[in-house]
Amino acid sequence: MADDYSFDDVPNRPAILQGIESLEPILLEAHRRSKGLELFPHAYTLLKNPKEISADNQDGTFVEHGGAWESRTLPGSAAQQVGGYFRWSGALELYMPTEIPEDTDAYCPSEVRDGWTASTSTDDDYIESYAKETTRSDLDAVKDAYELVFEQCQTWIIDAALPHLNKLAEGIDNVIAAHEDKEFEQVAELFENWEGDDADACYEVFGQQLNPAAANHRQMLADLVRSAHEEAIEQGKAMSSLHNAIVQAHEGIQEATSREDYGIVATKRFIGKILVGRVPYLGDALAVHDFYFEVTSDGKVVDKSNGPIDWLMDKIWPNYGNVPTTQLVNEVRDDLLTSADDLLNNLYDMRNLTASDYLDEAADDWGNQITCQLIPGYVD
Amino acid sequence: MSREYTPDEIREIGSQACPAIAASYEALGPSAKSLSAFKDDLYGTHPTGAIWAELFDLFKSAVDETPISISAMGQALVTIADGYEEDEQDAVVDLNAALSDLETNFEANRETIVSQKAEEEAQALEQAQESAANADAPEPV
Numbered sequence: 087m088a089d090d091y092s093f094d095d096v097p098n099r100p101a102i103l104q105g106i107e108s109l110e111p112i113l114l115e116a117h118r119r120s121k122g123l124e125l126f127p128h129a130y131t132l133l134k135n136p137k138e139i140s141a142d143n144q145d146g147t148f149v150e151h152g153g154a155w156e157s158r159t160l161p162g163s164a165a166q167q168v169g170g171y172f173r174w175s176g177a178l179e180l181y182m183p184t185e186i187p188e189d190t191d192a193y194c195p196s197e198v199r200d201g202w203t204a205s206t207s208t209d210d211d212y213i214e215s216y217a218k219e220t221t222r223s224d225l226d227a228v229k230d231a232y233e234l235v236f237e238q239c240q241t242w243i244i245d246a247a248l249p250h251l252n253k254l255a256e257g258i259d260n261v262i263a264a265h266e267d268k269e270f271e272q273v274a275e276l277f278e279n280w281e282g283d284d285a286d287a288c289y290e291v292f293g294q295q296l297n298p299a300a301a302n303h304r305q306m307l308a309d310l311v312r313s314a315h316e317e318a319i320e321q322g323k324a325m326s327s328l329h330n331a332i333v334q335a336h337e338g339i340q341e342a343t344s345r346e347d348y349g350i351v352a353t354k355r356f357i358g359k360i361l362v363g364r365v366p367y368l369g370d371a372l373a374v375h376d377f378y379f380e381v382t383s384d385g386k387v388v389d390k391s392n393g394p395i396d397w398l399m400d401k402i403w404p405n406y407g408n409v410p411t412t413q414l415v416n417e418v419r420d421d422l423l424t425s426a427d428d429l430l431n432n433l434y435d436m437r438n439l440t441a442s443d444y445l446d447e448a449a450d451d452w453g454n455q456i457t458c459q460l461i462p463g464y465v466d
Numbered sequence: 467m468s469r470e471y472t473p474d475e476i477r478e479i480g481s482q483a484c485p486a487i488a489a490s491y492e493a494l495g496p497s498a499k500s501l502s503a504f505k506d507d508l509y510g511t512h513p514t515g516a517i518w519a520e521l522f523d524l525f526k527s528a529v530d531e532t533p534i535s536i537s538a539m540g541q542a543l544v545t546i547a548d549g550y551e552e553d554e555q556d557a558v559v560d561l562n563a564a565l566s567d568l569e570t571n572f573e574a575n576r577e578t579i580v581s582q583k584a585e586e587e588a589q590a591l592e593q594a595q596e597s598a599a600n601a602d603a604p605e606p607v
Contacts, residue, residue: 238510247504250497254529257494264490269483276479276543279468280561288569292539296487299532306525313518317508437514445514449521460528463535463572 091360093245096322097329099236105332106228112339113224113415117217118178120412125213126205131157131172131181135345135408139181148172151191154184158192168194170202177210220412224419231426232328238433239321248318248363251311255366258304270296295462302459304367309448311365313440315377318362320436323379323387324429326356330381331425334401335418342403343410357381470558477547484540488533498526534579542571 119132126132131139131148142148146161155172159165168191173184185204186194277285277293333355339345362377379389401421406414458464505522509515546564550557 238512240507240510243504243507247501247508250501250504253497254494254501257490257497260493261487261490265487269487272479272483273487275469276471276476279471280565281468284569285561285565288565292535296536299528303525303528303532306521306528310518310522310525313514314508434512437509437512441514441517445517445521449517449524452521452524460524461531461535463539463576464531 091358093241093248093318093322093360093362096241096325096360097356098241098325102232102236102325102329102332103229105329106225106232109228109332109335109418110221110225112336112410113221113419114217115179116410116412116415117220118180118213119409121213121216122178122180122182122205125209126183126203128170128202129172129181129183129205130170133407133409135343138408149191152187152189154187155181156191161192166192168192168198170198171204175205175207175210177207177214182210224415228419228422228426231423235324235328235426235430235433238430239324241318241321241325244314244318244321248314251307251314252363252365254307255311258300258307259366262300262304266297266300270300291458291465292463295458299459299462306448306452308367309444313445315363315365316440317437319377319379319389320433322360322362323381323389324433326360326379326381327387327429328426329356330385331422334385335422338401338403339410339414339418342405342414344405344408345410355381355383357383471561472557473547473550473555473559476543476559480540480543480547484536484543488537488540491529491533491536494529498529502526534576534583538572538575538579541575542568545571 122129122132134142139148142157146158148155148157149161150156155174157169157172159167159169168186171184171186171190172181174180175182182205183203186199186202273296274293277289280288280293359378359380362379365375365377367375379387381387403414403417403421452460501522505519506515508518546559546567547555549564549567550559
C-alpha cells in the first residue's frame, strides 16, 4: 500500500547531495584497488573481498607470519610453497605486497622472490591520493549534472505558489456564483435599456461584458492553475528520480560485487503517491481535480496525463568481480550522468508541450491588448 | 421590449450591485499580489516560464482593474440619480439625456479611484518602512 505524501515531502537538493556523497566510500575503495593492481599486478589480494580473504585465512592459503601475511599454495601438503607476502595497509584498508622475508614458513621458489615487488607507505600515500582525487572528480561530475536539474526544479517556489493559485480559483468561482444571476443581470438590463446615441456602445463595452469577462478570467486562471500544477508534478518526478537513481546505484554496486557487507545504503527509495494539489475546478470541469504523481517500487513514475514513464530501474551493472573496481564505478557514474541528462531533457520536453498544447495560445489570445472583454468598461 | 428606470432604481444599481461585484473581485487582490513574487520562477530558466508570467500578468491586470472600472461606473450611476430632485425620485429617467453625464463621470471616477489606490499603496509602503526602521533603532538612553 503506497503511502500518501504531499509535495513538500519530495526529496530536496540537500538530501540528494548527501546521497551523492554517500557513494564516496565505495568509489574510494574501487579506485584504491584498481590503482593498486595497476602498480602491483601480483597483488591478487586486491581482487578479493574481506569475506574471501577470511575464507583463505580459514583454509590456510593466507596466514599470518611474523606480523605479515604469507600467501601459500597447497597448504599442509608436501608440495606447499609460498606465493607472496602481504602487509595490512591501514591507510588503504587493503592487503598490500611487502618484502618476502628470508625465513618464510614454507619453501619459497626463487622465481617468486625474483618476480616480487614490495610496496611501501609511500606507495600507499600515492595510491590514496590518486584514489581521493579520482573519487572527488567522479562525484563532482555527478553533482554538476544534478545541479542542472536542481536549477530547474526549485520546488519550494512552486510549493509556495500553489496555495495562492488555489485561493484565486475559489475566489473567481465566488465572483461568478455570487453575481451571475443577480448583479450581473441587473447591470446588463439597465444598460440594455439605456437609450441614446452612444448607448449601444456603452452597453457593448460595459453592460453586457460583466458575465463574459468573469468567464474569461476564470478560463485564464484555469490555464494558469493547470499548468502550474502540472509543472509541480514534473519537478516532483524529476527530484524523486534523481534521488532514487542514487539509491539504485548503491543497490547495483552491492549486487554487482555480491557484497552483503556493503551496507551503507543510508538512503531509502522515495516511493509512493504524492499529492501535489487539489484544485476546485479546471476549465469546464466542475469537479475537484487531483494533481498527483506516483513512484512505484519497480521504478515507474506515473501521473494522470502522461501514463507510465519507464525509468532505469532494471539497470544492472556487469559483475566485474567480487570487489568494486574502477570499471564498475565508472559505469555507475556514467549512468548517473546519463539519467540526469535524460531527466533534464524530459523536463524540457514536458514544458515545451505545455506551451504548445495550450499555454502559448492562452497568452496569445489576449496578447498585449487589453480589451473590454477582460476589463469591462475599458476603451483604448 | 424596453423598461423604464426611476432615479431610485438607478441609485440602487450604482450603490449596491456595482460595489458588491467590485468587492468580490477585490477579494482576489491579496493572492494575486502574493503570486507576483513567484511568477517568474516557476519554470526555472525555461522559456515556458515567460509565457506563464505573461498570462499571469494579463490575469492580474484584469482582476485589479475590473473592480476599479465597476466601482467607477457605480459611482457615476449614483451621481446621475442624485441629479434628480427628491420629489422626482419616482419619475422615469430620460436615459438618453443622462448619457454624456454618465460617460464623463465614469472617466473622472476611474481616474480618482486609480490615484487614490496609488496613494494608499505609497502610504502603506512608507509605514512599513518606518516601522522596520523603528524596530532597528536603538533605545534612547
